[in-house]
Amino acid sequence: MNPVLKLLIEGGQLSTAQMAVVAGLSEADVNKHLEQLKKDKIFLGWRPVLDLSREAVAGAAVRAVIEVRITPERGGGFNRLSERLSHFDEVESCYLMSGSYDLLIFITGPSLQKVASFVSEKLSTLEGVLSTSTHFMLRSYKEGGFLIDAPEQASGRLKVAP
Amino acid sequence: MKKNIARHVVSLPKSGIRDFFEIVSKMKDVISLGIGEPDFDTPWHIREAAIYALEKGKTHYTSNLGTIELRREICKYVEKNYAVSYKPETDVIITVGVSEAIDLALRALINPGDGVLFHEPCYVSYSPSIALAFGEAIPIVTRAQDGFSLNVEDIAKAWKPNCKVLMMNLPCNPTGGTCDLERLQAIAKFAVEKDLIILSDEIYSELVYDGIHTSIASLPGMKERTLFLHGFSKAFAMTGFRIGYACGHPDLIEAMMKIHQYSMLCAPILAQEAALEALLHGEDGMKVMRDQYHRRRDLVVRRFREAGLSCHLPKAAFYAFPNIVATGVSERDFSFGLLEAEKVAVVPGTAFGQSGTGFVRASFATSYEQLIEACDRIERYTQNLASKRRT
Numbered sequence: 001m002n003p004v005l006k007l008l009i010e011g012g013q014l015s016t017a018q019m020a021v022v023a024g025l026s027e028a029d030v031n032k033h034l035e036q037l038k039k040d041k042i043f044l045g046w047r048p049v050l051d052l053s054r055e056a057v058a059g060a061a062v063r064a065v066i067e068v069r070i071t072p073e074r075g076g077g078f079n080r081l082s083e084r085l086s087h088f089d090e091v092e093s094c095y096l097m098s099g100s101y102d103l104l105i106f107i108t109g110p111s112l113q114k115v116a117s118f119v120s121e122k123l124s125t126l127e128g129v130l131s132t133s134t135h136f137m138l139r140s141y142k143e144g145g146f147l148i149d150a151p152e153q154a155s156g157r158l159k160v161a162p
Numbered sequence: 163m164k165k166n167i168a169r170h171v172v173s174l175p176k177s178g179i180r181d182f183f184e185i186v187s188k189m190k191d192v193i194s195l196g197i198g199e200p201d202f203d204t205p206w207h208i209r210e211a212a213i214y215a216l217e218k219g220k221t222h223y224t225s226n227l228g229t230i231e232l233r234r235e236i237c238k239y240v241e242k243n244y245a246v247s248y249k250p251e252t253d254v255i256i257t258v259g260v261s262e263a264i265d266l267a268l269r270a271l272i273n274p275g276d277g278v279l280f281h282e283p284c285y286v287s288y289s290p291s292i293a294l295a296f297g298e299a300i301p302i303v304t305r306a307q308d309g310f311s312l313n314v315e316d317i318a319k320a321w322k323p324n325c326k327v328l329m330m331n332l333p334c335n336p337t338g339g340t341c342d343l344e345r346l347q348a349i350a351k352f353a354v355e356k357d358l359i360i361l362s363d364e365i366y367s368e369l370v371y372d373g374i375h376t377s378i379a380s381l382p383g384m385k386e387r388t389l390f391l392h393g394f395s396k397a398f399a400m401t402g403f404r405i406g407y408a409c410g411h412p413d414l415i416e417a418m419m420k421i422h423q424y425s426m427l428c429a430p431i432l433a434q435e436a437a438l439e440a441l442l443h444g445e446d447g448m449k450v451m452r453d454q455y456h457r458r459r460d461l462v463v464r465r466f467r468e469a470g471l472s473c474h475l476p477k478a479a480f481y482a483f484p485n486i487v488a489t490g491v492s493e494r495d496f497s498f499g500l501l502e503a504e505k506v507a508v509v510p511g512t513a514f515g516q517s518g519t520g521f522v523r524a525s526f527a528t529s530y531e532q533l534i535e536a537c538d539r540i541e542r543y544t545q546n547l548a549s550k551r552r553t
Contacts, residue, residue, distance in 0.1 A: 006453075006457075007457075010454060012529075012530060014530055014531070018530060018531065018534055021461065021465075021534050022457060022458075022461050022530050022534070023457075024460065024461070024464055155201075156402075157197055157199060157201070158183065158187070158197065159183065159186040159187050159192060159194045159196065159197070159507060160179055160182055160183040160186050160187070160194060160196035160197065160507060160509065161179075161183075161196070161197050161198045161199055162177070162179050162198050162285065162286040162287070162335075162513075
């Protein structure tokens with residue numbers, strides 16, 4: 001496996017310089033590997049993991065999860081409509097699911113009204129969308145692997161141990 | 163009060179780690195490569211199993227041998243991974259860490275003056291545990307050029323007619339030394355010839371990066387004379403749970419149980435419940451940790467060599483054991499100097515026996531970021547020592 005991909009999968013927070021030291025490569029080599037992973041569409045890009053509830057302005061953003069039932073199309077299945085939906089800027093992530101609905105969509109908007117109007121005006125009105133069920137997120141306990149508001153714990157390890 | 167302390171306790175040497183710990187613990191912002199335990203927290207599903215057990219009122223004594231459910235799973239795990247089969251009813255005892263199992267085994271086997279062979283450098287408790295059981299501790303040398311593996315020729319050199327037990331810790335703390343099949347077979351043959359009982363502490367056996375681990379207990383004719391010792395601390399990051407176990411001949415397990423029932427009664431039930439969860443569902447998480455240790459090992463050994471330190475490639479465990487003789491200072495001066503100048507803690511090799519002279523132990527059970535910074539500082543420190551020597 002690509003050595004840089006291994007480190008990315010590990011989920012650490014290493015800079016490219018640190019990745020280079022860990023993998024025993026030059027930083028230029030790490031960047032080359034990253035470029036290759038981008039070309040292969042494996043590495044799509046960096047995104048910060050933020051807890052916006054701590055930031056007054058951005059914290060007003062509303063996040064919702066929408067369960068969507070759609071009609072599959074002959075020849076295209078669920079893909080054409082799913083791809084079309086995914087293009088909306090409001091849509092952060094979109095997944096085809098097994099179970100009682102077809103798509104699970106994560107969206108973000110500046111206010112409850114904006115999200116509601118996106119659902120009622122853009123999403124529900126698309127041909128092929130049979131129904132939507134919108135759930136607004138009230139509070140986040142974990143984001144992208146990070147615990148929110150968990151008390152910081154000093155390492156309980158002794159400084160020297162046999 | 164001092165005059166009342168038993169002579170064999172008074173004569174125990176002070177741990178070489180203890181005084182170092184006292185100094186390090188008072189310092190701030192130290193990067194410690196002196197810690198002999200995983201940096202990973204115990205995986206959540208294992209901790210959660212302990213919480214659930216507490217909620218369910220599992221707060222009572224267990225059988226002296228440990229819960230039968232845990233003993234059954236241990237037997238399955240040992241058979242699958244070490245190719246030795248044991249009976250959960252009679253051949254296994256759960257202990258408070260492997261340390262207790264070693265203590266029980268030595269006390270159960272040793273008559274005053276019996277010889278106990280053990281290889282050095284080794285875990286800090288081996289020699290004192292032998293002394294506390296009134297045995298004669300007889301060290302066997304291992305060498306860096308040999309990857310600190312164990313050779314039958316060296317065992318034979320150290321052997322004396324009073325020898326009854328051979329203690330082995332492969333993979334080894336502090337050296338990461340292992341033993342290939344050929345060497346193990348030669349050791350097994352010698353053990354049969356000299357009628358030695360083997361205490362095989364295999365606590366690091368899941369954390370092998372090169373080659374395959376073989377337990378000496380799995381070799382023909384060796385199960386009967388080997389006590390297989392293992393635990394959950396290293397592979398499953400469960401040091402604080404203090405759960406170890408011993409598998410062996412029912413007569414020896416029975417004898418160990420006699421001591422255990424009067425001194426410890428049983429290992430804590432919550433920790434036993436957590437250990438059961440580790441065996442049932444912990445293997446994937448363990449492999450993730452092992453892969454990361456593997457990458458850290460490669461990083462640290464490469465950086466030590468770049469810093470001018472001779473360092474063998476440890477095939478297992480999470481310790482590098484570089485030779486610091488080229489720096490022109492002793493292992494003790496190197497460690498204290500590094501701590502003072504660069505705030506990096508490593509442990510002088512002599513804490514693990516006299517054959518650790520000229521070495522230091524650096525644990526890589528810490529994050530990449532800390533390791534990179536520590537290696538940068540060690541390189542700067544060795545360069546400063548080199549330039550001082552030139553002037």
